[in-house]
Amino acid sequence: MTYPWPSDVTDVVAVRRDLHAHPELGFTEIRTAARVEMALRALGWTIRSGRDVFDATGLPGLPALPVLESAADRALADGVPAELVTRLAGGHTAVIADLVGSRPGPRVALRFDLDALPITETDSADHRPWRHGFASCHAGVMHACGHDGHVAIGLALAAALSTHDFPGSVRMPFQPAEEGVRGATPPQR
Numbered sequence: 302m303t304y305p306w307p308s309d310v311t312d313v314v315a316v317r318r319d320l321h322a323h324p325e326l327g328f329t330e331i332r333t334a335a336r337v338e339m340a341l342r343a344l345g346w347t348i349r350s351g352r353d354v355f356d357a358t359g360l361p362g363l364p365a366l367p368v369l370e371s372a373a374d375r376a377l378a379d380g381v382p383a384e385l386v387t388r389l390a391g392g393h394t395a396v397i398a399d400l401v402g403s404r405p406g407p408r409v410a411l412r413f414d415l416d417a418l419p420i421t422e423t424d425s426a427d428h429r430p431w432r433h434g435f436a437s438c439h440a441g442v443m444h445a446c447g448h449d450g451h452v453a454i455g456l457a458l459a460a461a462l463s464t465h466d467f468p469g470s471v472r473m474p475f476q477p478a479e480e481g482v483r484g485a486t487p488p489q490r
């Protein structure tokens with residue numbers, strides 16, 4: 302059983318379960334970033350993503366080219382639109398979303414993490430994700446740090462903001478490779 306991506310991202314349980322079932326390691330979060338981008342676009346947020354806004358060149362822990370290429374292939378096989386895969390591939394798995402409020406005010410940034418960990422999820426029968434059909438479908442990779450819930454909360458908050466009156470503006474960076482503190486490292490050049 303898999304949990305389909307909900308039509309309404311305020312269904313945080315369904316979003317979290319979809320993400321939990323499809324964990325992706327740092328710099329390979331193409332499916333996750335694409336889900337985020339498509340959901341936020343549908344909510345009316347202004348999106349910049351991938352190569353347009355993030356340069357992974359030289360970042361610590363950037364996977365080898367074959368790993369990055371197989372991540373792109375997996376995302377395509379998973380139904381991610383080719384245009385999005387092209388923009389997000391090669392380790393450029395960042396999404397920055399902006400929404401401007403109805404009147405002047407402060408700019409607030411709220412950061413969310415996209416990546417999972419190289420941990421094998423237990424197959425114990427009493428493990429909740431197994432009982433409810435949303436255990437990791439990628440061997441050796443698991444959302445064991447809670448970024449599945451982190452992203453789900455971010456999207457639900459984005460949905461709430463898009464239908465509420467607020468001052469100022471909100472920027473949501475969805476960061477690749479938080480684990481190991483890699484994805485926000487300033488370029489070493």
Ligand SMILES: [Zn+2]
Binds near residue numbers: 447
């Ligand atoms: Zn983490």
